[in-house]
Amino acid sequence: MLPADLKKNLQTKIATVSHPRELVVDVLFDIQMHYGHLTDEAIHEAAELCGMAPVEVEELATFYTFTFREPVGKYVIHVCDSVVCWMNGYQTIREYLCSKLNINMGETTPDGLFTLIPVCCIGYCDRSPAILVNRKVHGSLTPAKLDQLIEKIKMENPAHVE
Ligand code: FES
Numbered sequence: 001m002l003p004a005d006l007k008k009n010l011q012t013k014i015a016t017v018s019h020p021r022e023l024v025v026d027v028l029f030d031i032q033m034h035y036g037h038l039t040d041e042a043i044h045e046a047a048e049l050c051g052m053a054p055v056e057v058e059e060l061a062t063f064y065t066f067t068f069r070e071p072v073g074k075y076v077i078h079v080c081d082s083v084v085c086w087m088n089g090y091q092t093i094r095e096y097l098c099s100k101l102n103i104n105m106g107e108t109t110p111d112g113l114f115t116l117i118p119v120c121c122i123g124y125c126d127r128s129p130a131i132l133v134n135r136k137v138h139g140s141l142t143p144a145k146l147d148q149l150i151e152k153i154k155m156e157n158p159a160h161v162e
Helices: 004-014 020-035 040-050 054-061 083-087 090-101 143-156
Strands: 075-080 114-119 131-133 136-138
Touching: 004 020, 004 040, 020 040, 020 054, 040 054, 075 090, 083 090, 090 114, 090 143
Parallel strands: 075 114
Antiparallel strands: 075 131, 131 136
């Protein structure tokens, strides 16, 4: 159940627009921040707030790249698998990440730190291969750069260091 202050906040935002459904994606992001992902309860709460049917909200929640219907790690790594990245080393990057984190695409590490998700072009083709880590772009990747990136994150999250 949403905390009263978050619910009130969302109701205040929604009251500023003509049609509550205009804000449904913002509402989903705010609710996702609270739960960590969009639970069934979250879908129903967003639907109620926006005056929509839960199925309509479900359609949106499963459509967008940055809305998660299942639990994800603290760091979500979106790996671009579109054409320019394919040409410039996507496979090496994907295989390296999967092997380093010991998970497949679509999975989360057992410590809950990383999730790997494929994504379409993120507009960083001139520095491909590229990934997003919690929506921040990293390009011109090599296994060495990935090592640095992953190790830095692990250092910043000592509770997760193996
Ligand atoms: S194809 Fe990967 S960033 Fe454009």
